[in-house]
Amino acid sequence: MDPQDVLSLCKRRGFLWPSYDIYGGMAGMYDFGPLGVALKNNIENHWRWLYVLQEGFLELSCPLVAPEPVFKASGHLDTFSDMYVECTKCGETYRADHLAKDLHENPATLNEEQLGGLLRAKEVKCPSCKGDLTEPRRFNLMFKTMVGAGKAKAGYLRPETAQGMFVNFQQVYRLGRERLPVGAVQVGKAFRNEISPRQGLIRLREFHQMEAELFVDPEDKTWPRFGSVKGEKLVLVANTGEAKELTLEQAVRDKVIANEVLAYFMWLTHRFAADIGLDPARMRFRQHERTEMAHYASDCWDLEAELGYGWIELVGVADRGCYDLSAHIGHSDADLTAFERFEEPKEVEQEAVKVRFDVMGKMFKGETKAVAEALSKMPVDSLKRRKEVAVQVGGKSYSVPSECFDVCMRREKVTGRKFVPHVIEPSYGVDRIVYAVMEHAFSRSKKEDGDYVTLRLKGLVAPYKAGVFPLMAKDGLDDIASGVHASLSAAGMHAYLDDAGSIGRRYARMDEVGTPCCITVDYQSKDDGTVTIRDRDSSEQRRIKKENVVLAVTRLVSGAGLKALEGL
Numbered sequence: 001m002d003p004q005d006v007l008s009l010c011k012r013r014g015f016l017w018p019s020y021d022i023y024g025g026m027a028g029m030y031d032f033g034p035l036g037v038a039l040k041n042n043i044e045n046h047w048r049w050l051y052v053l054q055e056g057f058l059e060l061s062c063p064l065v066a067p068e069p070v071f072k073a074s075g076h077l078d079t080f081s082d083m084y085v086e087c088t089k090c091g092e093t094y095r096a097d098h099l100a101k102d103l104h105e106n107p108a109t110l111n112e113e114q115l116g117g118l119l120r121a122k123e124v125k126c127p128s129c130k131g132d133l134t135e136p137r138r139f140n141l142m143f144k145t146m147v148g149a150g151k152a153k154a155g156y157l158r159p160e161t162a163q164g165m166f167v168n169f170q171q172v173y174r175l176g177r178e179r180l181p182v183g184a185v186q187v188g189k190a191f192r193n194e195i196s197p198r199q200g201l202i203r204l205r206e207f208h209q210m211e212a213e214l215f216v217d218p219e220d221k222t223w224p225r226f227g228s229v230k231g232e233k234l235v236l237v238a239n240t241g242e243a244k245e246l247t248l249e250q251a252v253r254d255k256v257i258a259n260e261v262l263a264y265f266m267w268l269t270h271r272f273a274a275d276i277g278l279d280p281a282r283m284r285f286r287q288h289e290r291t292e293m294a295h296y297a298s299d300c301w302d303l304e305a306e307l308g309y310g311w312i313e314l315v316g317v318a319d320r321g322c323y324d325l326s327a328h329i330g331h332s333d334a335d336l337t338a339f340e341r342f343e344e345p346k347e348v349e350q351e352a353v354k355v356r357f358d359v360m361g362k363m364f365k366g367e368t369k370a371v372a373e374a375l376s377k378m379p380v381d382s383l384k385r386r387k388e389v390a391v392q393v394g395g396k397s398y399s400v401p402s403e404c405f406d407v408c409m410r411r412e413k414v415t416g417r418k419f420v421p422h423v424i425e426p427s428y429g430v431d432r433i434v435y436a437v438m439e440h441a442f443s444r445s446k447k448e449d450g451d452y453v454t455l456r457l458k459g460l461v462a463p464y465k466a467g468v469f470p471l472m473a474k475d476g477l478d479d480i481a482s483g484v485h486a487s488l489s490a491a492g493m494h495a496y497l498d499d500a501g502s503i504g505r506r507y508a509r510m511d512e513v514g515t516p517c518c519i520t521v522d523y524q525s526k527d528d529g530t531v532t533i534r535d536r537d538s539s540e541q542r543r544i545k546k547e548n549v550v551l552a553v554t555r556l557v558s559g560a561g562l563k564a565l566e567g568l
C-alpha cells in the first residue's frame with residue numbers, strides 16, 4: 001500500500017497533517033486534528049486500561065525538560081547520537097545508515113569508519129543533486145535549551161519518557177509498598193532532533209510515547225501470570241536470523257527469549273496491537289543484534305508491523321538490566337535500591353567494598369573519611385567494572401578512581417539483601433501505532449466498496465462510535481435524532497450528527513472515517529419509536545427501539561455483529 005494514500009485520507013478527513021503548512025511546513029512535526037486526537041486518545045486509553053487497570057502499573061507524569069545531569073547519568077549526552085553525511089554541493093543532510101540500507105543487511109550495526117568505507121566503496125552520492133558526500137559524523141539527537149535567565153542552566157527536552165520514572169524509583173517503590181515487582185508508566189511527548197525525518201509519522205522530531213518500566217528482582221525473572229499465556233504463539237526473528245513461530249513456553253525454555261518477564265510483556269504487546277486492529281499476520285518480533293542495541297539494553301525485541309514503508313518498529317521491549325538505576329545512583333545522592341528482608345538474620349558471604357585508605361588519603365586529604373563513607377554505602381553492583389565512580393558528598397561530586405577500593409567477599413550476619421532492581425521496558429511509539437492502525441484498517445477496505453474507502457477500524461479505537469442521521473431535517477425527525485445523539489454522548493460515546501445530503505453520502509462520510517455504525521431516524525420512528533441501525537462492515541440494517549440505541553451501539557462497537565441486536 002502506498003503510504004501517501006493513507007496520509008492523504010488522514011489530511012482530507014481531519015485525522016492529521018504536516019505542521020506549520022502555511023509557512024512551508026517543518027519536517028518531522030505533525031498536527032493531530034479532531035479525528036486523529038480521538039483515535040490517539042482511544043489507543044492510549046486502551047493501553048492505560050491494560051497496563052494500569054489490568055497489570056497494576058502506577059502512572060506518572062513528569063516534566064518534558066530535564067536538567068543536564070539526568071542525561072549525563074543516563075548516557076544520552078555521550079552516546080545518544082546518529083551518523084549523518086552532508087552533501088558538499090547542495091548542503092542537504094542524510095542519515096548515513098539510511099543511505100546504506102540497500103548495501104548492507106543491517107547498517108545500524110556499523111561504526112563511523114565501516115559506514116564511511118561502505119559509502120565510499122559503493123560511490124554513494126547525494127540522492128537529490130548527485131554531489132559528493134562528507135564522511136559520516138556523529139550528531140547528538142537531543143534538543144538543548146537554557147533554563148532560566150542570567151546564570152541559566154542547560155536543560156534538554158526528554159528523548160524518552162523513561163528517565164522520569166527511573167529518577168522517581170524511590171517514590172514508585174514506596175507507593176508499591178516496598179515490594180517487587182513494581183511498575184511505573186508514563187504517556188507523553190518525547191523529542192529527538194532526527195537528522196532527516198522523511199517518512200510521515202514514522203520518524204518525527206516531536207512524538208508521543210507510552211512507556212512502562214517494570215522493576216524486578218534480578219534473581220527472579222519469573223512472572224506469576226506467565227502460566228496463563230505460555231501456550232500463546234509469537235512470530236520471532238531471533239538475531240541468529242531465523243524466523244520461527246514459537247509458543248512463549250518453548251521460546252523461554254530454548255532461551256530464544258531470555259526470561260519469562262520479557263516474554264510475558266512481548267505477548268501483552270502483541271495482544272494490545274491485535275486489540276486495536278493491527279493484523280496479526282503482518283506483525284512479528286525482531287531481536288536486536290548486539291551491535292544494534294541501545295547503550296542501556298542487554299536484550300531487546302521490537303514489535304514490527306508490515307507497512308507500505310516495509311517492516312517498521314512500533315514497540316521496543318527491552319531488558320535494561322540495572323543500567324539506569326545504577327547510573328543514577330552513580331551520579332546523585334539517591335539510594336535507588338530495593339531491600340528484601342529475610343525472615344531470620346543470615347550469616348552470608350557476600351561482596352563488599354573495601355576502601356584503600358592509603359591511596360584515597362593521598363587524593364582526597366581532609367575529605368577522605370566522608371568520601372569513603374559515601375562510597376561504602378553505594379550498592380556493590382554499581383561499583384563493579386568501573387574505571388571511576390562519581391560519589392556525592394553534601395551536594396558535591398567526587399570522582400573516585402577504582403584504585404581507591406576493592407570489591408571482595410566478606411562473611412557477615414545480615415537481616416536482608418540490598419540490590420539494584422533490573423528493569424524490563426515495553427516502550428511504545430504512539431504516532432507509529434496510529435499510522436499502522438490506519439494503514440491496516442485501510443487495507444482491509446474491499447474493492448466493492450465503490451469509489452470511496454471504508455476504513456475498517458476496530459470499534460474500540462474508532463473516533464466516532466456512531467453516525468446519527470434524521471432522514472429529513474424537519475417534521476420532528478431532527479428533534480428525535482438530536483435526542484438519540486444526546487443519549488449516546490451522555491453514555492460517553494462520541495457520535496456524529498449529520499443532516500446534510502443524501503443518506504448514501506452520509507453513510508459514505510462515516511465509512512471513510514471508520515465509524516462502526518449509523519442510526520437513521522425516519523417517519524416510522526415518529527409512529528413506533530424505532531430507528532434503523534446499519535453495520536459498517538456488512539452494510540446490513542436492523543430496526544431497534546430508540547431507547548436501546550446505546551446498548552446496540554455498545555454491542556456493535558465491541559465487534560459482536562448484528563446478530564447481537566436480536567430482541568432490541
Ligand code: GAP
Pocket residue numbers: 159160161162192194201202203204205207209211313314315316425427428429430431432
Ligand atoms: N525508552 C526506550 C526508547 O525510547 P526507542 O526504541 O528509542 O526506545 C521507542 O523508542 C519507540 O518510540 C519506538 O519503537 C518507536 O515506535 C517510537 N519512536 C522512536 N523514535 C521515534 C521518532 N523519531 N518518531 C516517531 N516515533 C519514534
